[in-house]
Amino acid sequence: MTGAGGRPGPRGPAHEIAAAVRRGERTAALVVDEYLEAIAAREEELHAFNVITAERAREAAALLDRRVAAGDDPGPLAGVPVALKDNLCTRGVPTTCSSRILAGWKPPYDATVVERLAAAGAVVVGKTNLDEFAMGSSTEHSATGPTRNPVDTERVPGGSSGGSAAAVAAGFAPIALGSDTGGSIRQPAAFCGVVGVKPTYGRVSRYGLVAFASSLDQIGPFATTVADAALVLEVIAGHDPLDSTSVAEPAPDLLRVLDDGVAGLRVGVVRELLGEGVDAEVVERTRAAAEALDAAGAVVDEVSVPAAAYGLSAYYLIAPAEASSNLARYDGVRYGLRVDAASTAEMNVATRTEGFGDEVKRRIMLGTYALSAGYYDAYYGKAQRVRTLIIRDFDAAYERVDLLLAPTTPTTAFRFGDKTGDPLSMYLSDVCTIPSNLSGHPAMSVPFGFGAGGLPIGVQVLAPALGEAAMFRAAAVLEEAIK
Amino acid sequence: MSATATGWETVVGLEVHCELATATKLFCACPNAFGAEPNTNVCPVCLGLPGSLPVLNERAVELAMRIGQALHCTVKPSIFHRKNYFYPDMPKDYQISQYDEPINVDGYLELPDGTRVGIERAHLEEDTGKTTHVGGGGRIHEATYSLVDYNRAGVPLVEIVAAPDIRSADAARAYVAELRAILVAIGASDARMEEGSLRVDANVSVRRPGEPFGTRCEVKNLNSLRSLGRAIEFEAQRQITLLERGEAVVQQTRHWDESDGRTHTLRSKEEAYDYRYFPEPDLVPVAPPGEWQDQVRALLPPLPADRRAHLAAVTGSTPAGVALVVERGLDGLVLAAVAAGADPERALTHAEHNLSMEGADRLDPAAFARLVAMEVAGELTATQAKAVLVDMVETGDPPDDIARARGFEAMGSDALTAAVDEAIAADPDAWASYCGGNEKAKGALVGRVMKATRGQADGKAVTALLEERRAAAPGPA
Numbered sequence: 001m002t003g004a005g006g007r008p009g010p011r012g013p014a015h016e017i018a019a020a021v022r023r024g025e026r027t028a029a030l031v032v033d034e035y036l037e038a039i040a041a042r043e044e045e046l047h048a049f050n051v052i053t054a055e056r057a058r059e060a061a062a063l064l065d066r067r068v069a070a071g072d073d074p075g076p077l078a079g080v081p082v083a084l085k086d087n088l089c090t091r092g093v094p095t096t097c098s099s100r101i102l103a104g105w106k107p108p109y110d111a112t113v114v115e116r117l118a119a120a121g122a123v124v125v126g127k128t129n130l131d132e133f134a135m136g137s138s139t140e141h142s143a144t145g146p147t148r149n150p151v152d153t154e155r156v157p158g159g160s161s162g163g164s165a166a167a168v169a170a171g172f173a174p175i176a177l178g179s180d181t182g183g184s185i186r187q188p189a190a191f192c193g194v195v196g197v198k199p200t201y202g203r204v205s206r207y208g209l210v211a212f213a214s215s216l217d218q219i220g221p222f223a224t225t226v227a228d229a230a231l232v233l234e235v236i237a238g239h240d241p242l243d244s245t246s247v248a249e250p251a252p253d254l255l256r257v258l259d260d261g262v263a264g265l266r267v268g269v270v271r272e273l274l275g276e277g278v279d280a281e282v283v284e285r286t287r288a289a290a291e292a293l294d295a296a297g298a299v300v301d302e303v304s305v306p307a308a309a310y311g312l313s314a315y316y317l318i319a320p321a322e323a324s325s326n327l328a329r330y331d332g333v334r335y336g337l338r339v340d341a342a343s344t345a346e347m348n349v350a351t352r353t354e355g356f357g358d359e360v361k362r363r364i365m366l367g368t369y370a371l372s373a374g375y376y377d378a379y380y381g382k383a384q385r386v387r388t389l390i391i392r393d394f395d396a397a398y399e400r401v402d403l404l405l406a407p408t409t410p411t412t413a414f415r416f417g418d419k420t421g422d423p424l425s426m427y428l429s430d431v432c433t434i435p436s437n438l439s440g441h442p443a444m445s446v447p448f449g450f451g452a453g454g455l456p457i458g459v460q461v462l463a464p465a466l467g468e469a470a471m472f473r474a475a476a477v478l479e480e481a482i483k
Numbered sequence: 484m485s486a487t488a489t490g491w492e493t494v495v496g497l498e499v500h501c502e503l504a505t506a507t508k509l510f511c512a513c514p515n516a517f518g519a520e521p522n523t524n525v526c527p528v529c530l531g532l533p534g535s536l537p538v539l540n541e542r543a544v545e546l547a548m549r550i551g552q553a554l555h556c557t558v559k560p561s562i563f564h565r566k567n568y569f570y571p572d573m574p575k576d577y578q579i580s581q582y583d584e585p586i587n588v589d590g591y592l593e594l595p596d597g598t599r600v601g602i603e604r605a606h607l608e609e610d611t612g613k614t615t616h617v618g619g620g621g622r623i624h625e626a627t628y629s630l631v632d633y634n635r636a637g638v639p640l641v642e643i644v645a646a647p648d649i650r651s652a653d654a655a656r657a658y659v660a661e662l663r664a665i666l667v668a669i670g671a672s673d674a675r676m677e678e679g680s681l682r683v684d685a686n687v688s689v690r691r692p693g694e695p696f697g698t699r700c701e702v703k704n705l706n707s708l709r710s711l712g713r714a715i716e717f718e719a720q721r722q723i724t725l726l727e728r729g730e731a732v733v734q735q736t737r738h739w740d741e742s743d744g745r746t747h748t749l750r751s752k753e754e755a756y757d758y759r760y761f762p763e764p765d766l767v768p769v770a771p772p773g774e775w776q777d778q779v780r781a782l783l784p785p786l787p788a789d790r791r792a793h794l795a796a797v798t799g800s801t802p803a804g805v806a807l808v809v810e811r812g813l814d815g816l817v818l819a820a821v822a823a824g825a826d827p828e829r830a831l832t833h834a835e836h837n838l839s840m841e842g843a844d845r846l847d848p849a850a851f852a853r854l855v856a857m858e859v860a861g862e863l864t865a866t867q868a869k870a871v872l873v874d875m876v877e878t879g880d881p882p883d884d885i886a887r888a889r890g891f892e893a894m895g896s897d898a899l900t901a902a903v904d905e906a907i908a909a910d911p912d913a914w915a916s917y918c919g920g921n922e923k924a925k926g927a928l929v930g931r932v933m934k935a936t937r938g939q940a941d942g943k944a945v946t947a948l949l950e951e952r953r954a955a956a957p958g959p960a
């Protein structure tokens with residue numbers, strides 16, 4: 001098997017690794033060592049990780065092997081290495097969000113998803129780089145430096161989960177977790193040529209995910225195959241009493257329906273996301289994907305989601321507003337960085353001035369302004385009304401179709417520095433992904449060929465709330481069609 | 484000097500924070516307990532650690548509903564907001580509180596004198612931690628460093644906001660006393676001002692009667708009913724003095740200093756925070772089903788006002804007259820004793836005057852009724868009855884045993900009759916003189932009885948017996 005860009009690929013999909021380890025045909029120790037070797041070979045070049053947990057990974061693998069030897073079944077991800085975005089809390093392992101303000105902070109607890117992965121036998125190999133506090137679309141806004149796209153190291157891997165996308169694309173781990181607030185899983189997945197899923201809001205517990213914008217954040221998997229993404233989602237999804245917004249539903253049954261095909265499913269191509277600002281090669285790939293679904297028996301049509309065009313503006317008020325509140329706690333009093341000063345208030349200011357990068361400061365200021373007395377209705381209030389309209393438009397579309405199809409990104413991966421000078425152009429790279437975060441609906445990016453320079457292009461399958469099963473069926477058909 | 488005496492009217496609006504008596508905190512499973520070692524009742528949630536999320540404590544919602552129902556509020560579907568401001572004792576630098584959609588609205592509280600104070604809202608929110616400034620006499624500006632204890636962070640609070648219906652310091656005290664009684668009666672809070680589980684802020688303004696409300700100042704740091712009253716009186720007078728000098732009252736938050744008996748500027752309106760309230764995205768709306776509300780209502784114990792009315796009716800007193808007994812929680816004892824046959828007035832008098840001690844509420848009503856009966860029957864004097872009561876509370880022994888042990892039993896009515904008859908027999912002259920209408924001769928007879936009983940006979944009862952005997956005696960009357 002070859003990976004994205006024709007480089008040496010992953011050492012087998014996750015479900016095969018787990019099957020072999022469970023049967024005792026491969027040891028978890030050996031699997032982990034193979035992946036650690038792959039990391040050692042290329043990590044310096046790519047900088048996918050903020051921390052590599054080699055020692056812990058080897059210990060965990062040894063323990064798994066002893067359990068298998070004793071006749072125990074470690075679970076569906078037995079011995080599978082996983083890379084975690086560094087905004088997921090890991091007990092005793094630094095969790096920095098790629099920010100100076102959390103440098104050295106070791107959480108006293110594991111995120112729910114981390115617990116669930118461990119309970120399924122997965123082995124954490126490291127914490128991956130991100131745009132600081134997940135604010136960005138290129139992983140250039142990281143206090144630990146940018147991650148490079150394994151396909152073309154002159155280009156960004158996308159963001160904010162760029163480290164996780166790069167790790168999977170480079171074969172550092174067969175699976176990874178990211179978080180998606182405005183496209184932060186799907187956009188880097190598309191840029192790096194891997195599968196990336198943003199589940200329905202509430203499908204996966206946010207407990208232990210360091211919050212950026214609480215009403216939009218959702219954890220999801222990266223994988224090299226649709227089946228592996230389904231496997232991981234089955235493990236991490238399902239109600240969690242520690243997250244009040246987690247839906248009272250068991251994890252969806254995905255692997256069982258993966259081969260069901262799309263015959264009879266109605267699929268709508270989103271008209272508004274094929275227009276201005278989207279590169280021709282991306283539009284071409286999206287139309288090709290529509291044809292592939294049509295050929296597989298789906299009923300394909302074009303549909304309109306008019307309010308989707310306003311998603312970006314609404315998003316850049318709602319997300320910063322929530323972020324301005326979520327990031328208030330980094331004040332130097334309890335954990336992380338403290339820059340001493342004469343009074344508590346001055347210490348707060350000095351710490352935050354030193355600890356946060358420019359993009360984070362920009363969004364805190366935007367959000368603070370949007371919530372200020374006298375401006376709330378005009379900004380935050382209005383953005384919430386737009387959000388309601390977007391949900392209404394999606395609901396209307398889903399009365400006519402079962403799934404929607406759209407590009408994941410307007411362009412392929414861009415070069416370093418291309419957009420850092422102009423925040424707005426950076427924000428525009430999320431135009432296709434943001435509507436799903438505002439509506440809370442699931443969406444996933446599937447690699448569907450390449451553009452100029454052999455750069456991967458992803459197409460996005462969108463589904464109504466809790467519609468992951470149909471979404472994965474379509475993704476599996478697309479994956480099969482592009483083989 | 485009272486404000487009204489000078490032609491000014493004091494207007495007070497009270498905001499009361501009470502800590503709910505839940506086992507755990509509002510959004511996590513940490514114990515809600517007072518007095519633990521600093522920072523021992525904490526977890527990622529109440530410390531606001533990155534990634535942690537709040538989960539609403541159902542019991543806190545139940546107690547908040549109880550408070551709302553006891554204050555005759557409408558219980559409504561509600562949501563939580565974030566109140567954003569930087570403060571070191573607030574772990575997330577925002578407080579999760581209810582803002583424009585609180586759980587309870589539009590109620591009232593009735594004072595013992597019958598006046599009603601409107602309740603605008605009673606909403607749920609989380610408490611903050613507690614900062615101790617070390618050095619510089621405990622003041623923040625001179626302190627060398629500060630320590631924060633987060634044990635209290637996340638403790639559930641209900642903030643009860645009263646309408647500006649109160650017109651005097653006395654009424655303000657009565658309001659807080661009544662509110663405290665209600666909170667304790669319904670088991671929602673232990674409501675101790677000294678421990679901070681009941682905290683009162685007073686909005687004080689003055690005006691000429693009939694004129695619109697004046698500019699108000701919020702007074703904080705009121706740690707007892709006494710400081711509440713003193714602070715309101717001081718603040719009203721301060722404002723009156725300003726206005727009479729032709730100066731304006733500036734809207735601000737003021738701090739009551741118990742030691743110098745004055746209020747001091749804390750911050751002005753211009754320095755007030757912009758809290759940037761917005762709906763808390765980590766929590767879902769709270770919509771207590773009607774069925775749950777009904778269950779909570781059904782379990783609501785009788786409220787002090789109802790208990791006062793009932794006790795007054797049973798004992799023939801007034802609601803104000805029985806207020807102290809209800810406040811002490813002894814109305815149940817009195818009612819049960821009356822049901823067991825005790826004289827209502829005597830039972831009430833004992834509860835009011837002789838049962839202020841700890842443990843009085845655990846008195847056995849039947850035993851209490853027996854004591855009252857002994858007293859009414861003249862077996863015990865009022866003084867003896869009180870002494871027996873004290874022993875009953877202390878030991879739990881029956882009144883007859885205590886009376887006997889103390890040597891009071893000789894004063895049973897038979898014993899007293901015997902003593903009177905002995906006195907008559909011993910001094911026939913005095914008896915004849917008394918029967919002849921010489922009231923002074925009675926003194927010698929009473930004296931004999933007293934001597935014989937070592938002073939334990941009830942003088943009135945002895946006189947009554949002598950009169951009874953004389954009326955029954957043959958011969959000239």
Ligand SMILES: [Zn+2]
Nearest residue numbers: 511513526529
């Ligand atoms: Zn806690």
